[in-house]
Amino acid sequence: MSKRLQIVVDDKEMREIERAARMRDLSVSEWVRQSLRKARASEPSGSPAKKLQVIRAAAKYSFPTADIDQMIGEIEAGYGSTVE
16 A cells, blocks of 8 residues: 655755756656665664674684685685595
């Protein structure tokens, strides 16, 4: 189901919105919908407490690592080998 959203903007801002929509060959409504979607997508998802919990849990592990050039070399060396 669709809902109507009404906002009030001053004349100057409305002209700028109309100009932006015209530049993209969009209706004002579609330009606003796309802008709202982009704004929502840029908002962080999840609570900071949950993110910290996940980071703390991951920090408890100790995984082997190496210099990036060494790791790439080992990966590339393994391409031609077969494991039986």
